[in-house]
Amino acid sequence: MAKKIFIVILILLGSAAAYVCYDWYKKTYDADPESSITYYSWYDRQGVQHFTDTIPPEGAKRVKKLKGYKYIAPPFVVSIKATTLRFYHRLKSTASKIFTSKTKKKIKKR
Secondary structure (H helix, E strand, C coil): CHHHHHHHHHHHHHHHHHHHHHHHHHHHHHCCCCCCEEEEEEEEECCEEECCCCCCCCCCCEEEEEECCCCCCHHHHHHHHHHHHHHHHHHHHHHHHHHHHHHHHHHHHH
């Protein structure tokens, strides 16, 4: 029974590792090299400003052609690392506050 559980755990860990590697590859090496987009800013006859990714209609006023970039989410590994570091720094600052206050109390008592 323990051997079956061990095998299942190994398969799950292997699958998780494969997903993390695939995600990293897909978002770094296999990504679209040109992630920029062109969008337009224009005003209609009523004076309302519009932002579109298609060419404005005839009669549009103050048309501007702008460049932007599509949002690409960071790889899963980077998200895990950022979350871990945030947790570590929060834990470290909390621990330093706790131990600093205890040390100050001991010094005052003497």
